Amino acid sequence: MIGNLRTFLLFAAVACLLVLTGEMQSWSTALLIFNMGLISAIMSLGVNLQWGFAGLFNIGVMGFVALGGLATVLVSMPPTTDAWAAGGAQVLLGLLTGAAVIVAAALALRHLPKSRLRGATVLAILVGGFFLYRWVFDPGVDAVEAVNPAGTGYLGGLGLPVLFAWPMGGVLAAGAAWIIGKAALGLRSDYLAIATLGIAEIILAVMKNEDWLSRGVKNVNGIPRPVPNEIDLQNDAGFVATAQGIGLDPVTASSLYIKLSYSILFAVVLVVLLVLAQLALKSPWGRMMRAIRDNEVAAEAMGKDVTARHLQVFILGSAVCGVAGAMMTTLDGQLIPTSYQPLRFTFLIWVMVIVGGSGNNLGAVLGGFVIWFLWVQVEPIGLWLMQMITAPLSEDSALRAHLIESAAHMRLLTMGLILLLVLRFSPRGLIPEK
């Protein structure tokens, strides 16, 4: 009971912070924070599934989030018909070749008798296959990328409604998680950590380099939206009238309306995922998961297939991150591969989970909101603080200029400090696991 009250009060406090932001800064800012807070909460739920339920140390969150973003492009952007005509088939053929090579190597590894010959065969298949793959693949890529490089230069997507991208983001991330999990789960926790960190970097490298797929560093802009355009609303007489009826000018009203629409969409997803996560936590499956986490050896001795369970939860958690990544790219309306930074998209999510309370879904959600709020607000607060501190210095002091300019980096310091303080003084987080 006390626990419930505490949870309620903590969420109420977050709501107060948002209202305060609305009143003191602007409602637009408050809604922006709220929307990204919702997305952060979902990412945090995903990591909590892996770490809180199962003790899996995944620091490749960024990769799964980025895959969600890629899914948004692949699902919702219109297909580039010229590019498909120029080299689409060839690119697909190349990818199939690559897949076939890997399958062939795996089959050889599995079915040939263990010997030096087997190693040589597998190596030969891989090396020969690599050149074959490049030989098929490269011309296709060149052809695709040559088609209007300034405007498209990539294959485009399926042209479906963007909301389909959200589950698709989950599926894409789940697929990647399956591959990684097969290879790396079962490794020691810090090895798994490095492996996931590496995979995330590779996913990002693919997105930055494979222009035919994601336009690389040229970014994809103008991703379709699941909500109306501000301009259309402002030109809608009915909307303008309603807005003026409640005393708002049409521009502000349209912007708020759009943000609120996003809020509702995101909130629905969060609630659905949260309910599912809670059900999972309380189910026999969830209990078994935690039993494995608390004593892997004993669970294994009792006949539990630890690696298989870990694989399940790893895939689920990554899928949730993928969904959140797709939602975020939808909100941004563009895919910018260079904007994915591990500190922001992996480690910050970890801070959310730890601060919120690992093992507790509500805690993870709370952590998502609290940390996101701080992440956004520390910058203006830091700037203000620096201006106060440096006020006695003369206007043209170099130190003053430097300090004020560097205030933006207070964020990282603050996040590190919060993480360390929570770990030290409240290691089970704001809302501890029951």
Place this chain on the structure above:
Amino acid sequence: MDLLNALVALSNFVLVPAIAYGAQLALGALGVTLIYGILRFSNFAHGDTMAFGTMATILVTWWFQSMGIGFGPLPTALLALPFGILACVLLLIGTDRAVYRFYRAQKAKPVILVIVSIGVMFIMNGLVRFIIGPGDQRFADGERFIVTARDFQAMTGLDEGLALKTTQGITVVTAVIVVAALFWFLNRTRTGKSMRAYSDNEDLALLSGIDPERVVLITWLIVGALATVAGVLYGLDKSFKPFTYFQLLLPVFASAIVGGLGNPLGAIAGGFIIAFSEVTITYAWKKVLGYSLPESLEPSGLVQLLSTDYKFAVSFVILLIVLLFRPTGLFRGKSV
């Protein structure tokens, strides 16, 4: 066919850069491996430790330069290096006192310490960006080349040139000195042996009267020096940028793990394995093959296996292969 020119081109574009990079990775990996061996956790703040030490060195370098102090043909940063090491060591020891010691006393699980090191990573990262900013800094001064490509061509009469940058020379010489000193310390001095003993068997070390806090202190001291030297050499050779140093975490860890975490010799081998793989797989082999193959077989494309942006993929794949087939690394590391 012209094997001599092929060899020179190979040295110029592959061997020399890979040796320098390998030495830098090895020094970084030695720090990671020492922390793992003695403090028994994977320190995710190591990339940022390298960044901090390098930043301190750069600041002192600038100060020296502003006072007109130089080091002749060598980079001024070498003069500033001891000060950078000092700053880095002080930061590490302060961090240990304020943060890690608590968890040591609690006998916390390694994974908790890893998460703690993520917090430290944030703080160090923020500190570095706060002080020097997130941008790119070049701080190498003095003579740029030991041998330029043109000199080499003039000397040998070959078509290909072999350039040897001062920073590459310094990297290799410094790395050799540092590694020799480290191994001498670990294998020949009483304190060094006590560190190895502690890493090998903590309980028995206690029973032998080895003071764990002293071992830990000396470890941070060495790690600070190694991290700063590694960072400064890398920065001289390429450039200093906080984010790049954070990203070095992956190849540095890959080196340490491939060699066997906790095993210093392994860290060095791992550093060179990772560096050579990265450079050979992302190098465009057209020129070398052009010289070494008969004219009819001369390649038309660049013969670059992967674009340089995929260099992380290389360390990663090697890491996975080693972990899957030899989980404790090539040189039998330890596991906590």
Place this chain on the structure above:
Amino acid sequence: MSEPFLIGDAMTGGYGRGPDILHACTVAVERGEIAVIVGPNGAGKSTAMKAIFGMLDLHEGQVRLDGDDITGLSPQARVKKGMGFVPQNHNIFTSLTVEENLEMGAFIREDDISGTMAQVYDLFPILREKRRQAAGELSGGQRQQVAVGRALMTRPKVLMLDEPTAGVSPIVMDELFDRIIEVARTGLPVLMVEQNARQALEIADKGYVLVQGRNAHTGTGKELLADAEVRRSFLGG
């Protein structure tokens, strides 16, 4: 009755917050003697040794060395007071050479250790031969010699051995027992735990049979060997 050189007197305690493993258990060794602790697996023999060495907290009872109460001292402090201990498991530095193992044994000494090292090599000649080899590469019997040698390097006033013959062949075992007797003859009291009860009691001046953390039988080695019940229960008839 004179005070034994080292005594764990009526010790009661266990690991951390777990249940008590020892219950008013007493073991002691007199100057110049060999005392042996025997008993079934899990009886608490190793626990008693660790208790004497200060590696777990006692609720009740005392540990006294040469008349001084040392119950509150840390293991390291006990090493400085002249106690040497060879634990049952993980009792050597496997990645260090034999010589380095011995050196580390003498870590707290500031004086010249070469004399002591020579004595250890004289006692265990095979170690001199293998002194540059990693201790982890040695055979089981040689590892035990390294372990004992390491403990001797502090020139202890009392030596505690937990199953020094575990996992070695019978021939090596006899050899090891001979060496231990040799050490004891120099006047160094030895307190040891042994699985091979009969052989151990044969060389023991004093024997303790522990069962479930309690003293079941106590006497001279000969008395225990002659005791019908001890023979039936612990010596296989």
